[in-house]
Amino acid sequence: MSSINPKVSAMFFDQIVTVMDHNIAWEKIQNLLCNLYGEATYNCWLSSLRFVSSKNGEVLLSVPTRFIKEWVTVHYMEKILSLWQNEDKSIHSIDIQVTEEKNSSSDAITRNREESNHNLGSPLDPRFTFDNFVVGKPNELAFTAAKRVAESIDPIPGSNPLFLYGGVGLGKTHLMHAIAWHIVNAPSAKRKVVYLSAEKFMYQYITALRSKDIMLFKEQFRSVDVLMVDDVQFISGKDSTQEEFFHTFNALIDQNKQLVISADRSPSDLDGVEERIKSRLGWGLVADINKTTFELRLGILQAKVEQMNMYVPKDVLEFLAGNIESNIRELEGALNKVAHTSLIGRSMTVESASETLADLLRSNHKSITxxxxxxxxxxxxxxxxxxxxxxxxxxxxxxxxxxxxxxxxxxxxxxxxxxxxxxxxxxxxxxxxxxxxxxxxxxxxxxxxxxxxxxxxxxx
Structure with missing residues (x-):
């Protein structure tokens, strides 16, 4: 009867202990990710991540779809690796494999829909919902129109297309995503929604021309129920793309399908865009999003602080609202920067915020002589x-x-x-x-x- 090699036994025991330790570490990391990004984002993108193994400093995780793998890799991989290294300094890389899970048929349908929309359109940001949109006088019309379009099963007369326009960072894309999320999550979610930028529309069209799949391209875009094209000013001066966009637009309108378009200016001000396209873009409801007011900026900051579940002094919020007037993205970025000063032991005051944001404040101040x-x-x-x-x-x-x-x-x-x-x-x-x-x-x-x-x- 052969005896068990003590060294082999010890190595096997060490491997079991390591796997157990890493399973415990992964549970801790999952909790940290949920706290860091919020429950909604975690459930949408990170909850399906599974720990598979760890070997030679590399952790292997799995997800059920390629779509989720790509999204996690681009948006969360760096943070996940950092959290792993906090638990085990020997970890130097993370790989993600796609492992189809045998879930219910409804789950499989949902995944197939996500994959299909991902290939044709662009991913939706889970943060951009109607619930997370702060309404004020500058965006009230756009918000109301977007909500009506999202809640209506059929296009509303006079609101097709819905054309949203305004400056950079004022909430156009947020409303576009909110419309898409509302339709996708509706109990009867049978309508096919495609959201994408005008730039992606152009590149998909060019790819179809090169691969001689133009008929497939036409069929795909003409089969959607709701087509949403962001930043349509991008097709300015691009004649072939405008031609295809024009025909897609007409085909969907003829089929009584909903279109939602956004741009940084009104249809009549879209230089380099054909008159017939500008005319059609103005057919429906044109809703502008104006520059934010102090009250709206303060409301956005207060909502953001509530979402982040942290305390920021009132005078600091008022200071930010009064000085960061350019757009909402810069405003939220400024809040994040100021909030993180507390992590290094600095108190949040107007003075510390002014120092932290010195460069940004200078760029936001008007050029005064x-x-x-x-x-x-x-x-x-x-x-x-x-x-x-x-x-x-x-x-x-x-x-x-x-x-x-x-x-x-x-x-x-x-x-x-x-x-x-x-x-x-x-x-x-x-x-x-x-x-x-x-x-x-x-x-x-x-x-x-x-x-x-x-x-x-x-x-x-």
């Missing part, structure tokens, strides 16, 4: 602009002049010598003295500080 500052301060204090340049030392002139120098330092990129020269040829030391004087008064005199706050609003 020293001449404009001098003019507005002179008007406020009822003095002449010439008094800003004079050497007269009257108290009624010195203080407004110092305030103007303070704002010149705060709101322009001019050097101290340049600022001094703009105030009657004064040197940089005079400018430094003026700035310090105003800063001291702000700290020690509350009524003066209020006056400065009032003046600041003239430059926003």
């Amino acid at each position: 020293i001449a404009e500052i001098q003019k507005k301060i002179a008007e406020f204090f009822n003095i002449k602009v010439a008094d800003m340049h004079s050497n007269r030392r009257l108290r009624g002139l010195v203080r407004p002049r110092q305030i103007a120098m303070y704002f010149a330092k705060k709101f322009t990129q001019k050097s101290l010598p340049d600022i001094g020269r703009s105030f009657g040829g004064r040197d940089h030391a005079t400018v430094i003295h003026a700035v310090k004087q105003i800063e001291n008064f702000i700290k020690t005199d509350s009524s003066f500080a209020d006056e400065i706050d009032q003046l600041k609003k003239m430059f926003k």
Whole structure:
């Protein structure tokens, strides 16, 4: 009777222990992913991940579809690897294999639909739902129109196509995704929805031409129930793509199918787009999304903080809402950046937020000239602009002049010598003295500080 080699037995035992340890580690990582990205995102993209094995520093995970594998690889792989390395420093890479799971027939149908839509269109972001969209006066019409289209089984007369337009980062894509999610998740989810960018539409068309599959391309796009094309201004100047888009548009309208289109400008302002296309894009409901107001920006920040389940002081939120006016993406990015300062032990204050976001704040401030500052301060204090340049030392002139120098330092990129020269040829030391004087008064005199706050609003 042969005896068991003790070394082999020990190695086998070590392997079992390692697998057990990694199973425990994976459970911990799953919980961290759920907390980090939220339950909705986790359930949509990460819950189907399964731990398979680990060998020689490589972890093998599995997912049920190629679509999920590609999405996880692009959007979450770096974070998953980082979490694994926190648990086991020997882990250097992660691979994902596709393993079809034997689920119910309804699950299989859902996966097949996801695969089909992925091949034809683009993935939907689970964060972009109607519930997560903050409504205010600038986007109220667009939101209401989008909701009506999403909830209606058949196209609404006068709303086909629905054309959404507005500047970058104001919520067009969010509403497009929200419409698609609402239709896909409807109890009777039988309508085929395809969402994609105009750029992807063009590249799929070019690919079909090269592979001589143009009839398949036409059949695919003409068989959808709801076609959603984002950033349609991209087809400007692309004649062949416009021709195909025109025929696709007409075919779907003739079949009483819904179209939802977005762009960064109204149909009539789409330069480089054929008149017949601009005319058809304006057939239905054209809803613009205007620049956000302070109240809407504050509401968006408050909703974001609630989603993140964290505390951010009210004055910090108001500071961000008042200073980041460009678009919602930059606003949310600024909030994330400020919120992460707490992870390194810094308190969240207006001052720390101002330091953290210095570059972003500079780019959001309007381009203000020293001449404009001098003019507005002179008007406020009822003095002449010439008094800003004079050497007269009257108290009624010195203080407004110092305030103007303070704002010149705060709101322009001019050097101290340049600022001094703009105030009657004064040197940089005079400018430094003026700035310090105003800063001291702000700290020690509350009524003066209020006056400065009032003046600041003239430059926003």
